[in-house]
Amino acid sequence: MAKVCWPYFDPEYENFSTRINPPRVSVDNISYRDCTLIKVDSVNKPGILLEVVQILSDLDLIITKAYISSDGGWFMDVFHVTDHQGNKITDNKTIDYIEKALGPNGYNMESVKTWPGKKVGVHSVGDHTAIEVIGRDRPGLLSEISAVLANLQFNVATAEVWTHNSRIACVLYLNDNSTNRAVDDPTRLSVMEEQLKNILRGCEDDKEVGRTSFSMGFTHVDRRLHQMFFADRDYEGGGVTTEVDYPPSFKPKITVEHCEEKGYSVISVQCKDRAKLMFDIVCTLTDMQYVVFHATISSDGPYASQEYFIRHMDGCTLDTEGEQERVIKCLEAAIQRRVCEEMVITTPPTTAFPTTLV
CATH class of the missing domain: 3.40.1020 (Biosynthetic Threonine Deaminase; domain 3)
Structure with a gap:
């Protein structure tokens, strides 16, 4: 190299x-x-x-x-x-x-x-607590997440949701349904996290099927969604989204050369x-x-x-075929994530996550 x-x-x-x-x-x-x-x-x-x-x-x-x-x-x-x-x-x-x-x-x-109006992912800032969710996408998943949060008296103020290669990643900004303040009770947050994990896993025991975590640090939310998918290695998936969303003339063409x-x-x-x-x-x-x-x-x-x-x-430059192929796959995935489907949801302060959006 x-x-x-x-x-x-x-x-x-x-x-x-x-x-x-x-x-x-x-x-x-x-x-x-x-x-x-x-x-x-x-x-x-x-x-x-x-x-x-x-x-x-x-x-x-x-x-x-x-x-x-x-x-x-x-x-x-x-x-x-x-x-x-x-x-x-x-x-x-x-x-x-x-x-x-x-x-x-x-x-x-x-x-x-x-x-x-452009939020960033942090664990708790102002009146919101941010939680990250990534897992296998399926019909009705957001409705199930909505039901769990509503049952636990959490309100979703804003949610940003991307899907790619049959995976879903979202950042949810939550507060207490009665006080409209961020929730800091560790017991309550732990119960919510565990219930969301159970929904993401469904009938499967594999922990990698779905994960839930609290956002930490100060990261732009779009960048955080890219990072979540990258860590999830969605670029290795062989999903059908590329063929559905890109006609042959519009598929990304990415090459790596050495100067x-x-x-x-x-x-x-x-x-x-x-x-x-x-x-x-x-x-x-x-x-x-x-x-x-x-x-x-x-x-x-x-x-x-x-x-x-x-x-x-x-x-170092990208001299090995393996590294070049990885960069091409990652860039293709980054281009397709936002094109495939991006959903930004903002709800009134006192309402739960709407199930009609799914």
Whole structure:
């Protein structure tokens, strides 16, 4: 496996560089007639590309083109974006949010980094307790989960549900049905967790059939759903969702090549274009411990073409056939998860999880 080394960057020097060279953000509505140009220049740091793309995705902006360069100590991005109607971004509130979230203080302000209404997965925050559920999908499963929670006097304020390859993953934000406050009673939570596990397992004794856990830490909910599926190894499944949801002309075409001159592996993705496509791909590469050094993103009608120049965090490229195949499978799964089925459920504060949605 080829390995490329780059200069060591002292953390204290990086912090000093950030102070003397704060991020520069430009929102340009003049240069192009049909899109808004967003430019971000910043000192480079691990995960910065995902942070930027996450912010733009939370705003439901469509990235029609992008040029990424983060080799060395500096990070430079250019994004061509529109709204879902293909219009420029002219709302002053949205522009102000972009400038603040991507600007000098944005990366250190968690309250700014999440667009209002977009929740993140944590065990208990404010008036909600978050619980993660992953298991084998089947008809009526959400109705059964609903019945258990209603019987235990839990209210579901919001739920985000994805299905892929006959598996289901969801993050539920719960509170007490009578107080509308987060539930911290360990006995009550333990009873709920055990009953949900029993539903997920059904008649099977295999613990891997379904799992329930409480969300910990501060993770973007879409990224957490990707992580749950990745840990569940859904990319190894041979489900029929690919054939059902993708006509032959729209199936993702992913290739891995080696750029010997620069020491990169080149990931090329061609598939049907959609919102948050770049986020799903960058999120997956980041969680697989790959670093994106350069990228070019473009869309032509219903198709998207994306190219990423990457290395593993240890500096290695993807030289083995097994590793290349795994990356291709994981990216295919990441693209298909959101396309197959995404359900976001918000319920009134005093009502139980609705069974009519199943």
